Amino acid sequence: MCVLGAERNHGPDGAACRGTRHVSPTLLETKRLSKCFGVLRAVDDVSITIPEGARYALIGPNGAGKTTLVSMLSGALSSTSGDITFAGVDLTSAPMHIRVRHGLARTYQITSxxxxxxxxxxxxxxxxxxxxxxxxxxxxxxxxxxxxxxxxxxxxxxxxxxxxxxxxxxxxxxxxxxxxxxxxxxARPRLLLLDEPAAGIPSTQSAELFEVIDALPASTAILFIEHDMDLVFRFAKKIIVLMNGQVFMEGTPSEIAGNASVRQIYLGEGGHD
Ligand SMILES: Nc1ncnc2c1ncn2[C@@H]1O[C@H](COP(=O)(O)OP(=O)(O)OP(=O)(O)O)[C@@H](O)[C@H]1O
Incomplete structure (x- = not known):
């Protein structure tokens, strides 16, 4: 039998801590997180929270700062300012392997x-x-x-x-x-970051991939970047909209679809039915 969920209650030192770990509804929190490339503020004062077991989507137009934000969360990019707290631990300056040991991981393309x-x-x-x-x-x-x-x-x-x-x-x-x-x-992540996990896959197969993601144990929270709005609205429980590096709006799929500004600026006039 697969025991992935139970086995994941290990601290970063590998010691089991079943029944003793304080389970916070907030898993990840950023406070005024920013990333500058020269004069460009690619991510600008982003404060978000991701709860345990989340199925969150990060959306926004090209260049909105989605990949930069996820790269800062994973530790692939350092932040210019702001804080990242994960499971109550300040990981703002932690290298990637330490974040992974705490349960904050991302996927990489395996082609090489x-x-x-x-x-x-x-x-x-x-x-x-x-x-x-x-x-x-x-x-x-x-x-x-x-x-x-x-x-x-x-x-x-x-x-x-x-x-x-x-x-x-x-x-x-x-x-x-x-x-x-x-x-x-x-890596037994408590939060898995997915940057366009279905990129390059024919659309007929991308829904199957998202069904697999959706069915992962609730003990693994997911934050995914995705451009296909059908997939986003089908699989995300909550959506964060980035625009010009800032959080433009955050809400449930119906809240996002019902917002006139998002419909006009990002989803197009017709919005998402
Ligand atoms: N290493 C870098 N050096 C300079 N500018 C960068 C760098 N990485 C990203 N940028 C710029 O930061 C901004 C945000 O880029 P980012 O890739 O995070 O956006 P995105 O929302 O993921 O876009 P897309 O949906 O097209 O992947 C863009 O203007 C981009 O050109």
């Missing part, structure tokens, strides 16, 4: 990784690396059942169980994007 590994081996490697045992990955597989079982569990979660023994390089593009999500989950 190991195409000859099987899908299960690739995920198992990520599990070993999370546990600081990447060097043990080469040991005989039957001595490392727990890690391989967890890899199989993660692949089932993203509906890649049937592809576990195929080489990574042979996966069609849509399944590679699912594998990236499994690799992100291997």
């Amino acid at each position: 990784l190991f195409p000859r590994l099987t899908v299960r081996e690739q995920v198992a490697l990520a599990v070993f690396e999370r546990d600081g045992m990447g060097w043990k990955w080469l040991a005989p597989r039957n001595r490392m059942t727990a890690q391989y079982e967890e890899a199989s569990c993660l692949l089932d979660l993203v509906k890649l169980g049937a592809d576990a023994d195929l080489p990574v390089g042979g996966l069609p593009y849509g399944k590679q994007r699912l594998l990236e999500i499994a690799l992100g989950l291997a």
Whole structure:
């Protein structure tokens, strides 16, 4: 049985803390977060909160600052000013690997990784690396059942169980994007950041990918960037609209769709039905 949800109640030091951790409804909070590139304020005084178990979308026109904001949250970019608090810990200046250990992770495109590994081996490697045992990955597989079982569990979660023994390089593009999500989950994130997870996938498959994301355990909050408004309105419980680096509006899909300014400026005159 997959025990991902229960297993995720570990502190950053790896010690189990079942039943002792204070569960805050607020998982991530930014206060007046900004990023300047020269004179350009790409992200400008953004204060948002993301609760445990969120399914939030970050939308906005091209250049609104979405990727810059997510990169600051993950630690890929430093912030110019402002604060990032995650699960009650100030991570504003923390490097990416420390954020990951606290449960704040993002996915990366896997195209340059190991195409000859099987899908299960690739995920198992990520599990070993999370546990600081990447060097043990080469040991005989039957001595490392727990890690391989967890890899199989993660692949089932993203509906890649049937592809576990195929080489990574042979996966069609849509399944590679699912594998990236499994690799992100291997870090046991409490918040997983997804920057256009369905980019490049035919629209017929992108809804399937979002169904997988939607069905992930509620113990993993999700913040995703997406341009396809049909997907956003179908899968987000809450939407944050960025405009010129600032939060223009935040609300439920019906609140966003019902706002005349958003409809006019961003969704087009007809809005979203
Ligand atoms: N490394 C950088 N150096 C200088 N300017 C940058 C850099 N990264 C982003 N920008 C600028 O910051 C602004 C916000 O970019 P960002 O990529 O965050 O927007 P976005 O909302 O993700 O856009 P898109 O939807 O097109 O991906 C843009 O004007 C962009 O040109």
